[in-house]
Amino acid sequence: MRARPCLASLLLAPMLWSTAAVAAAPAPPDQRLQPLFQQVQGAHLFPDQKTFADAVPRRAPEAIVQAWQREHTQAGFSLQSFVNDNFDVPGDAAPYVPPAGETLRAHIEGLxxxxxxxxxxxxxxxxxxxxxxxxxxxxxxxxxxxxxxxxxxxxxxxxxxxxxxxxxxxxxxxxxxxxxxxxxxxxxxxxxxxxxxxxxxxxxxxxxxxxxxxxxxxxxxxxxxxxxxxMDGVDGLPPGQAHARVVRLADGSVLNRYYDARAVPRTESWTDDLATAAQAPQRAPSQVYRDLRAGAESGWDFSSRWLDDPAALSSIRTTDILPVDLNSLLFHLERTLAHASGVTKNTRARREFNRQAQARQRAINTLLWDPSQGWYVDRDLQTGHTRPALTAAALFPLWLDIAGKPQARRTADAVEAQLVKQGGLLTTTLTTGQQWDAPNGWAPLQWVAVDGLQRYGQDRLARQLGTRFLRTVQSVYDREQKLVEKYVVDGSAGGGGGGEYPLQDGFGWSNGVTLALLDRLCAPKKKCESAADVEDAD
Structure with a gap:
């Protein structure tokens, strides 16, 4: 099904960007290099399966595969040597060593x-x-x-x-x-x-x-x-049905889920996904693969949010879940489209996108709000009920101006009681070994929390969270002269763990959120260089 053909004609406006036709998607390495790709990943030639996914063939992939098919049965054949001869394999980046004595802000700006x-x-x-x-x-x-x-x-x-x-x-x-x-x-x-x-x-x-x-x-x-x-597939979608990323519920409400067009192991995690599917013999492997891929689309790869059994990644059911953060972001997209349509004087489009945004807001506040517990939740399409866990995603309706004041107040109270720790905001309340669970805290979710809480007048809690997370980042930087992808926020003030790969340095979103928090929490007319410059809220 095509997405909203009638609306497409309604929304025609001058194209202020030189758009190109959508090109045919280039095939990924697991397709272009099969079956060599599967052999290399299965042999675990590299500690990280993403390494070979990023390797560049030195000639046409088809020619390399043909050469491998001729040679791999010959005596003395070495798969490692064959790969070394035919691919440019990315190496580890040299660690960045900052100049001595740099402040946290100066270090980030130098990065x-x-x-x-x-x-x-x-x-x-x-x-x-x-x-x-x-x-x-x-x-x-x-x-x-x-x-x-x-x-x-x-x-x-x-x-x-x-x-x-x-x-x-x-x-x-x-x-x-x-x-x-x-x-x-x-x-x-x-x-x-x-x-x-x-x-x-x-x-x-x-x-x-x-x-x-x-x-x-x-x-x-x-x-x-x-x-x-x-929204592809929404037109004509019957109640109780889903198509790709869009779902029409029994009451006619339209919400969205994460999805992936492919249902095979992830190219960059090939053998990991094969092993995960093998642990769920009662499920079709293709469904496990699609749910793993949808979990990767969510950005929370992986979390107990998507699991029936928090101890078993093979129980993942991402495509059966309506996430509160995704639908909050799509509400913002619809509101932005309404505003942009108004800027271009397209009144009909402005009204239509406002209508869609209002309908989504009603659905979020009805179907993704748990009044008995007092926080926003995800909804399970398989059971027809909400999933009761409190996660940092509950703050997205505050951040994007969806919540009513009573809902915002109750959500803030629940977050303070269950997710706020000495080093910042926990991702979830469960410790599972998945990286998007406790005890980890992630920079983007700290920003969502601080900015969202401030929008609803929860300034004390927002400042408390922001200053605690900044102290965590500062502590690791003072000790190791780097920022990292995720942090432990339960009080130990170190780099986070869990997940499919080792902790990564760098790190883009930690850098960005740290600077944004230093600006947001700094005293007026002052430029904060480090966590110590921010007034303590505790």
Whole structure:
């Protein structure tokens, strides 16, 4: 089914961006290199399966596969030597050593050029996809740009006054929408079958604080295309049915879920996913793979949010869950589309997107609110009930102005009682070994919490959370001279653990949120350089 054909004609407006036709998606390495790819990943030649996914063939992949088929049965054949001879394999990045005595702010601002990449042209045999303008990567094993990470990186770039780099990155995301019909998880061919939490409208909002309404005019075509991607299949969808990322509930409400167009092991985690599916013999492997991929699209890869059994990743059911954060972000997208349509004098489109936003807000406050517990939750399509766990995602309706004041107050009380720890905001209340669970805290969720709580007058709690997280970041920086992907916030003030790969340094969104929090919590007319400069709220 095609998404909203009638609305598409309704929303026609001058194209202020030179859009290109959506090109055929380049095949990922697990397709171009099969069955060699599966052999290499199964042999565990590299500690991280993403390494071979990012390797660049030195000649046409088809020719390499043919050579392997001729040679691999011969006496003395070495798969490792064959790979070394036929691929340029990425190595570990050299650790960045900051100048002695740098403040936390100075260290982060010195990292921006270190983390900046420019790949206007790429080797067509590899998995990296080109982008026309420079961009900032997270760091470590993450050698490409990532969708939702980048919004929080942009907050830091804006704090550093690097508005040209902000514009460059928003332009790159608009280019990806024009090229692929959506923003992929990252600019790799193996990420094209999924997206990530839809933050493009928030990026445009951020740029508009510098450029004004011209930002909404410029990116309106891509905002519309982003919405069409998430809403594909909504027209004619019967109640109680789902199509791709859109779900129409029995009462006629429309909400969204995470999804992936492919149902095979993830290219970058091939053998991990094979092993996970093997632990669920009662389920079709393809469904486990799709749910793992949908969990990756959520950004929370992985978390007890998506699991029936918190101790078993094989119980993942992401596609059966309506997430409160995703639907809050789509509400913001619809509100932004309404505003942008108003800027371009398209009154009918403004009314239609406002109608959709209001309908989604009602559904969130009805179907994703748990009145007995007093916080926002996800909804389980399989059981027809809400999933009762309190997670940091409960704060998205506050951050994006969806909650009523009583709901915001009750959510804040629950968060303070269960998620606020000495080092910041926990992701969930459960310790499972998954990285998006306790005891980890993640920079983007700290920002959502602080900004969301402040929007509803919960200034004391917001400041408490912000200062505690800044102290955690500062403690690790003072000890190790780096920022990391995630932190333990239960009081031990170290780098976080769990998940599928070791803790990564860098780190884009931690850098961005740290600068944004230093700005937000600093005294008026003062420039805070470190956590010690921020007034303590405890």
């Amino acid at each position: 921006w050029p270190v983390l900046t990449r420019q790949t206007g042209t790429v080797d067509p045999n590899g998995s990296l996809l080109p982008l026309p303008k420079p961009y900032v990567v997270p760091g470590g094993r993450f050698r490409e740009v990532y969708y939702w990470d980048s919004y929080f990186t942009l907050l830091g770039l804006a704090s550093s006054g690097q508005w040209q780099r902000v514009r460059d990155m928003v332009d790159n995301f608009a280019y990806q929408i024009d090229s692929h019909g959506h923003i992929p998880n990252g600019n790799r061919s193996y990420y094209l079958s999924r997206s990530q939490p839809p933050f493009f409208s928030l990026m445009v909002d951020l740029l508009a604080t510098h450029e004004g309404d011209e930002a909404y005019r410029r990116y309106l075509p891509q905002l519309r295309a982003e919405h069409a991607f998430w």
